Amino acid sequence: MTVRVQSETFDFAAEVAGFGTEPGVGAVVTFTGVVRDLPEGGLQAMEIEHYPGMTESAIAAIEAEAVSRWHLLDCLVVHRHGRLAPGEPIMMVATAAPHRGDAFAAAEFLMDYLKSRAPFWKKEITAEGAGWVAAKDEDEAALGRW
Template sequence: MTIRVQAEPFDFGAEATGFAEQVAGAGAVVTFTGLVRDIPGGLVAMEIEHYPGMTERALAAIRDESVRRWGLADALVIHRHGPLYAGETIMMVATAARHRADAFAAAEFLMDYLKSRAPFWKKEMRADGADWVAARHEDEAALDRWKP
């Protein structure tokens, strides 16, 4: 079970293949990768900040919860920090379970958490200025479906 917070780009194909090859007893592997979106007016860069140590502990806790709730064989979370540009990979989750419904549900749970609760701070930098990205109501509401 891997958590990585890194500045460096990662190879989604290699990560997905490596994850799938090491999973024993799974009947399904679900992967998702997020990309930095451009914004109206043009994104110069997305700056992502975090507190080392705290971020990894928070991601490990939510990964462990997903493993427990859906009986996963394994789960992977990779999230980048630093300056990122439109089209670059920003994060990846992979889940492995005996059945696809559990793998999909766990992956969605992890993605919803990463979008709204993971301790990352994002600043959109444009040619005309910069703004911190505020929490969106839709992202917060998505977490409600995962309450026990």
């Protein structure tokens, strides 16, 4: 089980090489989120801030909850901080379990948590200026299923 918060980009292929090779693994689910441009275009960058130590602890706690709720044999969470351009990878989740149901459910649970509860602060930067990203009702609603 691994949680990393880092400024540097990650190589998806390198991250998943050898992941989920433990005996008994029957399903591996991966998700990579990328910085998306604004609907009208024009995003120059997204700046992601966090408190070192606190962020890793919070993500590790939710990862431990996922492991206790679903039969996971391995789990990986990587989340970036700093200045990121549209199209760059921002985070990834990988889960390995004996069965696909547990792998998918745990991955979705982790992604919903990262989107809504992980202590990151995001600022969108455009030619017109910068503004903090507000929480979205649909992201909060997604947590209701857990």
